[in-house]
Amino acid sequence: MDTTSNWIEIQGGDGRFDAYLALPRGGRGPGIVLLQEIFGVNSHIRNVADQYAADGYVVLAPDLFWRQGARIELGYDDADWQRAVELKNATDVALAQQDIGHTVRALRALPGVQGKVGAIGYCFGGLLAYHAAANGQVDVATAYYGGGIQNQLARAAQVRVPLQLHFGALDAHIPADAVARIATAFDDNDAVEIHVYDQAQHGFNCNHRASYQQRAAAQAHGNTLLFLGEHL
Template identity: 50%
Template sequence: MTTQWIDITAKDGGKFKGYLALPPAGKGPGIVLLQEIFGVNAHIRSVAEQYALDGYVVLAPDIFWRQEPGVELGYEGEDMEKAFSLMKAMNSDQAIADIASTVDTLRGRPECQGKIASLGYCMGGILSFRSALDAGVDSAVCFYPGGIANHLDKADRLQVPVQFHFAGQDKHITGEHIEQTRRAFAGRDDVKMFVYDSADHGFNCWARSAYDRHASALSHGRTLAFLETLGR
């Protein structure tokens, strides 16, 4: 596996960075990996490498490049406060346009051979869902997507497969929000939902106190199975 930072050209001008992880085989289908509110930090880079070792060409764009390029934050105290302020300052429509540029960049690389999925966590989870609508991905995986209930009016626009992973103990995405999501996609065979009853928000991040090994491993396996059933 090899990694590097590459340049991505935004649709409205300017360039931003993305962390590219290539699989040992050197080629494979693509994943656009979408960060939490903490930047493309050590954990997100490790997740990119994890999926690269699974055989995917992974590109994680710096979503906050317009506010603070290259920002990397921790999960407590002032870092947490700064992360929330960066998220609030983000123009989400502009972020989707930047993700679309990332998708175009990934499709243009010779190592990327096959379909491209978006995969994101929390803020990245909702951006992954919106990428399925407007950023040109072939499928999307959404881990504890923050604010999903505010975007369910777009459900009828969805034309690609999506997989959701929710935490049963999540105080941000409540049981009612999960049920609303379930109802919004009722009857859709191409939309899969999983709820990890004992897990909390952020359960996939091994750098956080909320990390849940069982939920993380199970959801990782389900993600890989989902992507493989869609074809390469």
């Protein structure tokens, strides 16, 4: 990919934390805050950051587990899954939202960022992208298989920015009735669009997982680029 990447440091409210920065060719473009799965800013998330940088965006992926250890990076075997769940359960979601706010400010301050800033999140990061939209921290948000959004629908009325949600029809973690409840909560919000991909499971975008489905990942990436292109 024709991109440049490195880690930078961000000043948070209660300490400093790292974030992975991926720049497009020429170093300039709209900004994206990329929000990790429960596995940290691992090679998959860095690859996604590089991908969107190649698409023309300045991408910043904050290390949201920094309070438990800097740059924790996990894979997808059973032991790492167990550790990832422990890290997620130990993470204060309110503090993570504060970290996202600091990341957005740091991204907007970069000389190469032109125009608006969006958020894209995966799994746990998908839930956080939803919160970022409800908090008004970003100008647009996209959430891939955001676990737990169905339990946070009291915030639906607070979403006043364009929001795009991606789900797999075979996601055992986010069943069809949960997606239906989410859709109902946004019935009257024309700025929210929901995509459900046939034969796709949880994590369908991650080519490091057995659940990866290339067709769904390609469709979702295309839908995301169209959405971002319209709103950023």
